[in-house]
Amino acid sequence: MRLACSGMPSTLAAAYRAGALDANGQPPERHVSDGDGVPCRHCLGLVAAGEPYLVLAYRPFPRPQPYAEVGPVFLHAEPCPAWVPADGLPPRERQGGGRILRGYGLDDRIVYGTGRVVANADIAAEAADLLSRPDVAYLHLRSAANNCFTLRIDRA
Structure with missing residues (x-):
């Protein structure tokens, strides 16, 4: 069976980069990567040392409900290509x-x-x-x- 893997949708990643509030109603926090384990959930690669990234509460479901977990994720602060x-x-x-x-x-x-x-x-x-x-x-x-x-x- 072939698998199709995907990260955060590009439209949502762009919204967070533009200042949209996260799943907890807070603005994403901006940090600079030390290069040690900062995985971007859009491109599914790593944020390199010295590059800015966002940390935010993400709910990878279409709407809130009891099983719709919310948790922290990292995202390149600058546009990156989505994982294909x-x-x-x-x-x-x-x-x-x-x-x-x-x-x-x-x-x-x-x-x-x-x-x-x-x-x-x-x-x-x-x-x-x-x-x-x-x-x-x-x-x-x-x-x-x-x-x-x-x-x-x-x-x-």
Whole structure:
């Protein structure tokens, strides 16, 4: 199964860069990267040392509801190209210590029994397994250490 990975939508990233309030109703905070682990949730790459970035509360769901988690994410403060979903998993997600995969239904609610902690090397296979279920519409990949949203995975 081919996977389509995507980060924060470009229109939303542009709105935050222009000063839109985040999911908590606060303006994004502006910082400068030290180059140590500041992953942009739009381009799905890293913010390089010395580059400005935003930190904000993000809700990767269309509307608030009990399962619509809100959490902190980083975003390049300057425009960056969106990750192209057809490119599959970003290189950064193919290595490392592990992530959480979680399935969601068409109603944007967690499909119970789909939450898995997986090694980065196993993300593609585990994602394909979960997406083979008819009750799973899409997945979120999250940090295993902090539960922060990393990216969305759909069937390609």
